[in-house]
Amino acid sequence: TVLPLYGSQPASPPADPGAAAAFWNHWKEVIARHAPGIDVLVSADDYGQRLALDQNVPWLPFDRQTFPISATVVKEKPWNRYQWLVPAAQQSLLRRLVVVGAESTGKSVLSETLAHTGNHPTVFVPEYAEHWIRRQPGQPWDENSLLTFLNGQRASRDGLRAVANRWMCEDSHALTTAVWAEYLGLEQLAQDAYEQAYGDRPHHVVVCSTEGAVWNSDVHRPTPSDLAFFENRFIEKLDEWGWDYSVVAGDWETRTAQAVAVRERFLYRWQTASWAEWANTPLTLPRLGIPK
Numbered sequence: 065t066v067l068p069l070y071g072s073q074p075a076s077p078p079a080d081p082g083a084a085a086a087f088w089n090h091w092k093e094v095i096a097r098h099a100p101g102i103d104v105l106v107s108a109d110d111y112g113q114r115l116a117l118d119q120n121v122p123w124l125p126f127d128r129q130t131f132p133i134s135a136t137v138v139k140e141k142p143w144n145r146y147q148w149l150v151p152a153a154q155q156s157l158l159r160r161l162v163v164v165g166a167e168s169t170g171k172s173v174l175s176e177t178l179a180h181t182g183n184h185p186t187v188f189v190p191e192y193a194e195h196w197i198r199r200q201p202g203q204p205w206d207e208n209s210l211l212t213f214l215n216g217q218r219a220s221r222d223g224l225r226a227v228a229n230r231w232m233c234e235d236s237h238a239l240t241t242a243v244w245a246e247y248l249g250l251e252q253l254a255q256d257a258y259e260q261a262y263g264d265r266p267h268h269v270v271v272c273s274t275e276g277a278v279w280n281s282d283v284h285r286p287t288p289s290d291l292a293f294f295e296n297r298f299i300e301k302l303d304e305w306g307w308d309y310s311v312v313a314g315d316w317e318t319r320t321a322q323a324v325a326v327r328e329r330f331l332y333r334w335q336t337a338s339w340a341e342w343a344n345t346p347l348t349l350p351r352l353g354i355p356k
Contacts, residue, residue, distance in 0.1 A: 066152070067098055077111060092118040108134070139339035146230050157342060159231040159334050161327065164240055165272030166294035170316060174272060175235035177320060178327045186229040191236035192216035193244075205244075207253050213241045214257060218264075231331065238264055243297045247290070262305055268330050270323055271298050273313035 073094070077084045095102070095115070105116035108128040116123035128134075133148040146154060161178065165171040172191060179188035193213040203209065221234060242257035274291045302309045312322040334342075 069094070069098060077114075088114060088118060091115060095119055142337070142339055142342045143230060143335045151226065155225040155228075158225055158228055159330075160234060160266035161231060161268050161270065161330055162234045162237045162266040163270045163272065163323075164237055164298050166274055166291040166298075168291065169272035169274055169295075170319065171272040172235050174270075174312075174320060174323050175233050178270075178323055179233035182324070182327065182331075184229060184231070184331055187224045187227055187232050189217075189221045189224055189232060189234040191240075192220050193236065193241065205248060207245075207250055210241055210245050210248075210250065210253055210257070213244075214238055214260065217241070231334070233327075234266070237261060237266065237269075239298065239301060243294055243301075246297065247293065258301070261301075265305075265307060267308070267334075268326070269302060269307055269309035270326055271295070271302070271309055271311045272319065273311050275313040 074087050074090060077087050092115075096119070102119060102121055104122050104124050105112055105119060106124045106126065107113075107115065108126050108131070112125060113123045133145060138145045138148060142157070146157075149157070163171045163175040163178070172194065176188045176190075179186050193216070196209070196212060196216060197203075197205075217236060217238065221232070224232065238257055238261035242254055242261050245251075245254035245257050274295050299309075299311070310322075310326045312319040312326070314322070
């Protein structure tokens with residue numbers, strides 16, 4: 065069990081005896097209040113012996129050379145020390161790049177390309193709705209279907225978190241399902257889905273424009289005249305919510321180059337970001353189910 069300790073805490077004993085006494089009293093009280101009844105105190109630093117003595121528990125030292133990491137080192141450059149974080153922290157701090165767009169704009173292929181190429185390849189989260197539709201052709205797209213799309217998309221993402229490499233690229237988002245619900249006239253579901261989408265903010269969104277895209281007929285694609293509705297609603301909502309996003313357009317080669325450039329800027333930002341930037345962005349812990 066990880067218990068958070070918020071606020072600014074003194075990090076090391078001061079040289080002044082009077083200040084040192086206050087330091088030890090502070091930590092004795094903090095540990096007793098936040099973790100009463102501890103069995104053992106684990107620390108690589110020698111001051112762990114004094115902390116353990118104050119709690120009347122054994123001190124278990126470990127070798128910093130065997131585990132060459134500390135919270136201070138992690139905070140200096142989180143991207144470079146990501147592998148030292150416990151799995152739960154890795155999953156909650158995962159950076160997310162989401163690709164949305166109207167059908168036939170190449171977003172699925174583009175998402176997979178962004179995930180699997182470059183210097184930092186990672187997992188690709190496919191669009192669950194597209195998988196469902198192809199496995200069940202002819203099934204109606206009713207409220208139950210769209211709820212399945214929402215839950216399936218989130219479950220796919222949460223299931224892949226454990227094998228992602230610092231970031232993940234997702235084809236589609238709850239926003240996509242919300243726009244589809246609105247398009248199909250499912251007003252209450254659209255409202256609920258927009259609320260869910262708003263609460264699931266990724267770190268950047270790529271919008272595939274219809275400009276330059278070649279429309280291909282398929283079982284899950286509306287007519288070409290309807291594609292502008294989807295694109296406009298994506299951008300309207302992203303602007304309304306104040307999310308960071310980029311629009312890529314043009315022929316396939318052009319939009320791919322634009323998207324790769326967005327990915328590289330996105331990754332460079334987090335490679336160089338401070339711990340404060342990592343910690344102050346919304347954490348997206350895995351969770352299943354859609355609130356009613």
